[in-house]
Amino acid sequence: MSTPTRPTPGHGTRARYQRGCHCPPCEHAHRIYCRRRDYLAATGRALTIPAEPVRQHLRDLMDAGAGWNQLRTAARCSGSTLHSLLHGTRPTIRRSTAARILALRPGDCLPGKTPVPAIGSTRRVRALYAIGYTSRAISSAAGLDDKTIRVLLVGEHATTIQRVADTVAATYRRLATRPGPSRLAIRRAHTEGWHSPAAWDDIDDPCAMPDTGAGDTPLTHAEIRAINGEEMRHLASLGIAEHDIARRLGLRERHVHDTLRNLREAA
Incomplete structure (x- = not known):
């Protein structure tokens, strides 16, 4: 069975440029990316940061029971990125990816059967x-x-x-x-x-x-009867049948019938 391949990025993207396409739109996208990268680096906001603190945090998450697939989903990154980060083959990591990983806390990303x-x-x-x-x-x-x-x-x-x-x-x-x-x-x-x-x-x-x-004190029986009576009166005023009112309120139909009759007589 053949391994599925990633779809080729569209023209006018840096991803397409990295795949070897140097058409004018792709070169323009690459230049825009480089200018932004250099500007952020010059202002102390480099696109990538040292990976070591993130690596240690990832190990802490896994020691606390985080699952691999759950981490991938939460961090919105590939398994290869996590693997290279965990095993020290990646000296830097994108700032945005690092932020997503560092936002996770021990106890997050546990497998479903934990x-x-x-x-x-x-x-x-x-x-x-x-x-x-x-x-x-x-x-x-x-x-x-x-x-x-x-x-x-x-x-x-x-x-x-x-x-x-x-x-x-x-x-x-x-x-x-x-x-x-x-x-x-x-x-x-x-x-x-x-x-x-x-x-x-x-x-x-x-x-x-x-x-x-x-506000959390248990209601008395009299209060419960009063609440039920008001609810019955309201539902009956909407034309809802007595058997339907009984079903909605979890009461016997005979009780609903007698209560509504008593309310009508009292009025």
Whole structure:
């Protein structure tokens, strides 16, 4: 099987010039590049910098478990660049590439199956419950199996895998500012003592404690009934059928029917 080759760069680029094309557009692109390189070097902003500090940082990342493919993706560079950097055959490196590598921190770029602490993922799932998302809604939004979310919710395991942690974190960022539709989820969260996203400053810190101010105090049964009643009244005013309201709020249809009847009589 033949090895795929890189497409030839277009005319008018320095990359094409480096491939041996010295047509006027390519030579012009090369001259522009050289002028910019010399100007940046003269003003202390050379395009390339010594590679040694970057090499040491790359080794630190790999010692902390960073994966090769993950590093390539995060640094947006080729495997050959990383290889030559890691093994000391590259004395300099482009400033832009160095900046991307140096911006990475130990613990970044872990392979998908690397075990990581589960506490942040568990807190995120519970926090989403506290604002109205069931495990099924979370798993659907995350593209994960419902069992995976339920295992995190229970919190029995000290670790999960990096791929799951990253997916849960991304889903949490999308949903944490939007209340979910399930009152059953909210009631369960209150019963279990799970805290909403607003309660956490650093949700991944094992030593962090939730802010249990007044805004995070569990609702009383009377408050929950009042909230449900207002929600039912609002949905009914939009012409939504009682069985649909019951499904949306996670309540029995008979309860919805009786509550709406009582609200109409009280009015």
